[in-house]
Amino acid sequence: MQETIEKGKDNCRVFLESVNAPAPLKKTEDQPLLWPELSWDPTALKPICPLPEGLSHEQVVWSYIQSRYHWEKEANKRLNEENSNFDRELELGVDIAMLHLTDKKRASLGGAIGWPPKFSPGYELLGVSQVKPSRIEIHVKHPQPTNFNKEYQWIFVCLKKRSVAY
Incomplete structure (x- = not known):
């Protein structure tokens, strides 16, 4: 029922109501936490400059989100040149x-260069x-859901290997 309401599937909602499906539970709004301070500028990261040692998982994810946003935004500008x-x-x-x-095999590390950027510093x-x-x-929520994604959330999985956080 909740999904039919969120996605605007009125025919499904009417059917579910006709068979006495329970109403969705009242959803409580998630209160966002503060992102941690970073001692570096994630928009200026270069491949030869590794991340500082001893970071929290949240710092790594926050740096990644900001770096990826900045890269994609700037790549879009440069591709128009x-x-x-x-x-x-x-x-x-x-x-x-x-x-x-981590060095885990992935289908795509670079992703795509699109607009709007995939990540947002407003997460x-x-x-x-x-x-x-x-x-x-690390649970993250998209700052401005679209009509297609009324609510968009990410879960970043951080693994600890040999006492090193990734």
Whole structure:
């Protein structure tokens, strides 16, 4: 029922009501947490400048979100220039990912260069959950849901390997 209401599926909602489906529970608004302070400028990260040592998981995720947003925004500007190089722009995206992510095989590290950017510095930090001793999940909410995604949330999974957070 909740999903039919959120997605505007009126025919489904009417059907569910006709078979006495229970009404959705009242949803409480998540109160965002404060992102941690960063001692570096994530928009100025370069592949030769690793992240500082001893970071919290939230700092790594926050740096990643800001870095990716800045990269994609700037890549869009550069791609409109005459001498732009799409492959080089994607390489920069991969470089940023490699600074923040584990070396786990992924289908795409660089992602795509689109508009609006995939990540936003307006993302809200909803929570941090330690699922296992070696696994922490960072819950993040999109700041401005669209008509397609009325509410869009991410879970960043942070793993701890050999006493090093990734």
